[in-house]
Amino acid sequence: MTATAIEHGHEHGHAADDHHHTGEVDLPTYLEYTRRNRLGMWLFFASEAFLFLALLVTRFYLWRGPHGEVVRPELDQFAGLVVTAVLLLSSYFMNRAEVSIANDKRTDFLVSLLITAGLGTAFLIGVVVWEWGMFPSIVKGHLKPTDGVFGAVVFGMTGMHALHVLSGVVLILNVWWLGRKGHFSSERHWGVEACAIYWHYVDLVWIFFYPAIYLIGSTIEVPH
Amino acid sequence: MSEQSRTKRKTAIYREGIIVAITLAILTLVEYYAAITPPFDSFAILMILALLKGILVVNYFMHIRSVWSEDEH
Amino acid sequence: MSLFTLGIARGLVGQVLGMVIGMLLTCAVRILLGWEAWAAEPAWTVGAVCSIIGFLLGVGSLDDWLKWTKGIPTPLHHGPPVDKPAWTRYFSVDYNHKVIGVQYTVWGILLLMVGGTVAMIFRTELARSGLQFLGLDLYNSFIGMHGMIMIFAILLGVGGMGNYLVPLMIGAEDMAFPRLNALGFWFNVPGSILLLLSLFVGGWDAGWTAYPPLSARGPIGYQLFFLGVFAIGLSSIVGSLNLLVTILRMRPAGMSLFRMPIFCWAVFATSLLQLTATQLIGTSFLMVSVQRAIGMGFFDPRGILGEVSPMVGGGDPVLFQHLFWFYSHPAVYIFVLPGLGIVSELLPVFSRKPLFGYKWIALSSLAIGIVGFIVWGHHMFVSGYNDILRIPFMYATLLVAIPTGVKFFSWLGTIWGGKIHFDTPMLFVLGAISVFLIGGLTGPILATVPTDFPLHDSYFVVGHFHATMFGGFVFPFFAALYYWFPKVTGRMYNETLGKIHFFIMTPAFWVQTLGQMGVGVMGMRRRIADYDPTLGAGQIENWQLAVTIAGFAIAFGVLLMLWNFFQNAEVGVAAGDNPWRSRSPEWQIPSPIPEHSFPAPLRVVGEPYDYGLADSGYVTTASPGDD
Ligand code: HEM
Ligand SMILES: [Cu+2]
Numbered sequence: 001m002t003a004t005a006i007e008h009g010h011e012h013g014h015a016a017d018d019h020h021h022t023g024e025v026d027l028p029t030y031l032e033y034t035r036r037n038r039l040g041m042w043l044f045f046a047s048e049a050f051l052f053l054a055l056l057v058t059r060f061y062l063w064r065g066p067h068g069e070v071v072r073p074e075l076d077q078f079a080g081l082v083v084t085a086v087l088l089l090s091s092y093f094m095n096r097a098e099v100s101i102a103n104d105k106r107t108d109f110l111v112s113l114l115i116t117a118g119l120g121t122a123f124l125i126g127v128v129v130w131e132w133g134m135f136p137s138i139v140k141g142h143l144k145p146t147d148g149v150f151g152a153v154v155f156g157m158t159g160m161h162a163l164h165v166l167s168g169v170v171l172i173l174n175v176w177w178l179g180r181k182g183h184f185s186s187e188r189h190w191g192v193e194a195c196a197i198y199w200h201y202v203d204l205v206w207i208f209f210y211p212a213i214y215l216i217g218s219t220i221e222v223p224h
Numbered sequence: 225m226s227e228q229s230r231t232k233r234k235t236a237i238y239r240e241g242i243i244v245a246i247t248l249a250i251l252t253l254v255e256y257y258a259a260i261t262p263p264f265d266s267f268a269i270l271m272i273l274a275l276l277k278g279i280l281v282v283n284y285f286m287h288i289r290s291v292w293s294e295d296e297h
Numbered sequence: 298m299s300l301f302t303l304g305i306a307r308g309l310v311g312q313v314l315g316m317v318i319g320m321l322l323t324c325a326v327r328i329l330l331g332w333e334a335w336a337a338e339p340a341w342t343v344g345a346v347c348s349i350i351g352f353l354l355g356v357g358s359l360d361d362w363l364k365w366t367k368g369i370p371t372p373l374h375h376g377p378p379v380d381k382p383a384w385t386r387y388f389s390v391d392y393n394h395k396v397i398g399v400q401y402t403v404w405g406i407l408l409l410m411v412g413g414t415v416a417m418i419f420r421t422e423l424a425r426s427g428l429q430f431l432g433l434d435l436y437n438s439f440i441g442m443h444g445m446i447m448i449f450a451i452l453l454g455v456g457g458m459g460n461y462l463v464p465l466m467i468g469a470e471d472m473a474f475p476r477l478n479a480l481g482f483w484f485n486v487p488g489s490i491l492l493l494l495s496l497f498v499g500g501w502d503a504g505w506t507a508y509p510p511l512s513a514r515g516p517i518g519y520q521l522f523f524l525g526v527f528a529i530g531l532s533s534i535v536g537s538l539n540l541l542v543t544i545l546r547m548r549p550a551g552m553s554l555f556r557m558p559i560f561c562w563a564v565f566a567t568s569l570l571q572l573t574a575t576q577l578i579g580t581s582f583l584m585v586s587v588q589r590a591i592g593m594g595f596f597d598p599r600g601i602l603g604e605v606s607p608m609v610g611g612g613d614p615v616l617f618q619h620l621f622w623f624y625s626h627p628a629v630y631i632f633v634l635p636g637l638g639i640v641s642e643l644l645p646v647f648s649r650k651p652l653f654g655y656k657w658i659a660l661s662s663l664a665i666g667i668v669g670f671i672v673w674g675h676h677m678f679v680s681g682y683n684d685i686l687r688i689p690f691m692y693a694t695l696l697v698a699i700p701t702g703v704k705f706f707s708w709l710g711t712i713w714g715g716k717i718h719f720d721t722p723m724l725f726v727l728g729a730i731s732v733f734l735i736g737g738l739t740g741p742i743l744a745t746v747p748t749d750f751p752l753h754d755s756y757f758v759v760g761h762f763h764a765t766m767f768g769g770f771v772f773p774f775f776a777a778l779y780y781w782f783p784k785v786t787g788r789m790y791n792e793t794l795g796k797i798h799f800f801i802m803t804p805a806f807w808v809q810t811l812g813q814m815g816v817g818v819m820g821m822r823r824r825i826a827d828y829d830p831t832l833g834a835g836q837i838e839n840w841q842l843a844v845t846i847a848g849f850a851i852a853f854g855v856l857l858m859l860w861n862f863f864q865n866a867e868v869g870v871a872a873g874d875n876p877w878r879s880r881s882p883e884w885q886i887p888s889p890i891p892e893h894s895f896p897a898p899l900r901v902v903g904e905p906y907d908y909g910l911a912d913s914g915y916v917t918t919a920s921p922g923d924d
Contacts, residue, residue, distance in 0.1 A: 038290060038291055039291055042288070042291050070267065077256075081252075081256055084252055085249070085252065088245065088248050088249060088252065089245070091245070091248075091281065091285055092241060092242070092244075092245035094285075095241045095244075095245075095284075095285050096238070096241055099237050099238060099241060103234050103237075196285075196286075197285075197286045197287075200281055200282075200285040200286045201286065203281060203285075204278055204281050204282065204286075207274050207277045207278050207281065208274050208278065210255075210274075211255060211259070211270040211271070211273070211274050214259075215255065215256070215258075215259035215265070215270055216259070216265075216267050216270050216271075217267075
């Protein structure tokens with residue numbers, strides 16, 4: 001929500017020459033707007049980092065064995081590795097999309113965006129269907145949200161992250177749609193950049209969540 | 225900039241993306257195997273690997289330097 | 298003109314509709330799942346979420362972004378609305394930071410009055426021992442409500458001062474993100490409405506800190522309370538982000554960070570805290586919320602291994618306290634840093650002397666902010682966390698005294714030997730210093746482990762934080778209201794009434810805060826509706842009565858101030874452009890300030906606080922061609 005709320009719409013704002021005189025005020029240049037937007041976006045990341053850090057702290061605080069050692073519940077390791085790889089690959093295509101628009105390669109730009117959105121959706125399905133077991137008829141999950149702190153933290157962390165992935169996919173599709181209508185150019189594409197760095201940020205969060213949930217600590221049996 | 229050097233630069237940027245992605249993939253695999261191979265499954269090693277991956281993403285994909293650099297970008 | 302030309306009226310309709318739609322949605326999903334259609338808690342929770350969105354859509358603060366998603370250009374409109382009376386802009390979405398600053402301030406004052414009324418009610422109950430007219434649960438809902446409403450009011454006051462003043466002080470055309478700025482304000486309205494509404498669905502009776510397990514088991518009111526806090530938190534986050542970008546990127550050439558008016562430094566430090574720490578109160582409340590809603594047991598200590606090892610897999614309520622105080626301690630600096638900035642801003646003006654140690658004051662704000670992040674554990678000395686933790690938290694807390702001391706000495710250095718003018722704003726600044734001193738000196742008593750043991754959760758703590766919050770926010774905020782009133786309205790308030798307000802409120806406040814500490818030492822507990830009349834050698838009732846009377850006197854003083862402003866906003870004596878002979882940029886332009894504040898970009902020609910130095914200016918507002 002707030003991510004998209006950063007003012008990224010100046011592409012279509014005052015699309016005139018750089019020093020644009022309205023008679024009353026000097027409007028800053030597109031470059032200056034972009035710099036403000038970019039700083040705003042990074043401050044937003046800094047803010048969100050505290051949310052994700054709080055979840056990480058919660059995980060390491062609560063997942064303790066009988067002797068206080070760090071533990072983790074048994075999860076589907078293969079699912080974890082696959083969704084991680086999928087998200088990583090999506091980041092590559094997002095980067096490709098940004099480089100393409102900066103070099104005026106429209107088709108490449110649009111196709112890369114679609115691939116990114118597709119991989120993002122695949123990640124979501126992987127988490128919700130495969131790991132969560134939302135549809136037990138397809139895959140039976142390992143944990144329920146009510147399984148003590150193990151369920152609570154797994155669903156809390158992956159859920160909060162999935163919410164960000166979902167908003168990222170929506171943002172990408174929106175940018176793709178605007179891109180098709182010719183809204184971005186190699187010179188003016190802050191909207192694409194905002195979407196790209198948001199997507200990479202979501203990937204970045206997963207880079208820390210993945211080992212925290214799947215890899216660190218000895219496994220512990222969670223009875224149901 | 226001549227047409228030729230511009231093309232060269234473009235290919236370089238595309239290549240950079242691929243190299244970073246491959247490095248990230250390798251680091252992820254290292255992470256995965258470290259986790260199932262004691263004594264490499266420690267908190268510190270896994271977090272350092274994650275940190276490395278994070279630095280790559282923040283630097284090459286998110287261009288954090290553009291926040292303070294005053295170049296025309 | 299129909300009522301619905303006012304954005305706020307449309308917003309309220311949107312909020313009601315959102316609530317109804319959210320509830321219907323919940324019922325529909327439950328029917329689809331084959332459950333009983335109506336369940337109060339999920340229905341109210343989903344309804345409340347939708348009601349916030351409904352309000353924002355209704356008021357129109359999302360319009361421009363919705364257009365952007367479709368690629369429709371949205372040039373920024375300047376000036377009052379074209380087809381409606383000019384005053385309506387204060388009740389609708391407007392992108393001018395001066396309008397938004399006034400909106401924040403007025404909404405903040407309204408909440409201050411609501412919160413004050415609630416306090417007067419339970420203070421009356423406390424004037425005598427025994428229960429007169431409040432039940433136990435209602436009493437507890439009221440003290441929590443008083444606390445949280447006042448926190449909202451303070452955050453709004455902070456937002457109001459920052460939004461109105463910072464762009465003017467650095468000569469910026471507006472804030473960096475005007476639309477985000479408006480959104481930041483409008484979050485507060487549905488948020489405060491939800492908070493008030495929570496009283497009607499059972500309230501929430503464990504105080505503003507909402508510790509589980511009580512909050513995980515209490516009435517439905519908790520869910521609305523949490524959502525209200527989320528809305529205000531989002532406002533804090535987007536507002537502080539906006540202020541940071543404005544300060545970092547929109548200063549004119551020549552205004553280095555160390556040449557800004559000092560208030561901007563205070564806002565900068567506050568915004569850093571707000572931007573980051575706010576996430577923690579959100580996360581901790583969200584965890585309680587989902588524990589209530591779907592049984593995710595973050596704070597539920599029942600383990601998964603049963604008999605064998607009951608603790609494994611069990612949640613921990615102490616974790617909540619860590620997360621909560623990681624926000625809520627920095628939050629107290631969010632409340633007071635801007636106020637201390639006001640003190641530093643006004644002292645040189647009324648002493649006609651340079652600010653003593655500008656750099657030190659600027660850096661002390663940052664230092665307080667940073668140290669503020671590592672002291673949260675002083676609220677948890679008796680929580681049962683690892684004993685070892687008490688020691689670092691105690692020393693870290695005592696460390697805060699250093700930057701705070703720096704501020705005090707620089708204030709003294711500024712007043713020393715100055716030609717002091719005792720106008721109302723200056724009186725309130727001096728009052729602020731006296732009150733903040735009381736609060737500041739009681740802090741270390743609470744921060745020292747052995748003395749905190751008997752005082753924790755007693756009225757002594759209540760006295761402590763009222764003194765710090767009044768000294769750090771309320772008094773400076775009132776000083777700011779009096780000081781900038783002529784700038785905002787172009788009219789002067791009535792000086793005599795202002796002085797009467799001061800001389801009623803300041804002694805009354807001393808009585809209130811020292812009285813609270815006194816009954817605390819006698820053994821009066823926080824958050825308990827009644828007390829034993831034999832405490833304090835039978836004197837406690839007299840003390841309680843004194844505190845109650847002092848509270849009413851403060852309320853009277855505040856009403857006097859509001860009446861003073863109300864009377865003079867339209868018809869008072871014209872104040873002139875710079876009645877206080879300030880050097881700050883906002884006083885070099887006409888009052889009230891025109892739509893585009895500055896006729897030309899500011900040029901910095903000197904230091905901000907060289908009062909008393911002949912022929913030295915700080916900024917000029919003329920374009921280079923004019924001279
Ligand atoms: C800067 C202004 C300050 C403000 C606005 C402030 C505010 C508060 C508030 C609101 C509480 C009560 C929290 C609750 O509801 O439980 C509190 C408690 C406390 N304050 Fe302050 N405070 C300030 C300065 C200080 C200083 C300078 C110190 C120590 C050097 C300090 C030490 C404490 C301690 C130790 C407690 C916990 C007492 C207890 O619950 O046992 N405070 N403060
Ligand atoms: Cu504290």
